[in-house]
Amino acid sequence: MRLYSRCCEKCKKKVYFNIVFNSREHLRGYFNSDAINLLCSNCNTINIKNTSEVHAEPSGRTVFFGLASGFFMGIFVVTCTYDNWWLVYGPVIGGLTGFIIDSKQRAAAAFFNNS
Secondary structure, three states: OEEEEOOOOOOOOOEEOOOOOOOHHHHHHHHOOOEEEEEOOOOOOEEEEEHHHEEEEOOOOHHHHHHHHHHHHHHHHHHHHOOOOHHHHHHHHHHHHHHHHHHHHHHHHHHHHHO
């Protein structure tokens, strides 16, 4: 999950946080205020945002990385055990793992956005 503010006032791109909070209450507690100073990594402009302007999105590509890691795990196990079924099992296990992680990140992002 990644936290961001809708857009920089100068370049209009999303401004991402380097740290993650579970809810807006944790965000307010960390900054001890509703006002947050964010530095845009694109144009180096300081933006003053309210905690209500901060949103969460899931970090993408977890299913893809799960499939890729499962595929390589399958190739490794095939070379060790000479059982070709691991070429099928590896991507399936990796894809399911990536899907589970992705659904947890989507749930965490939805929880933050509704807090």
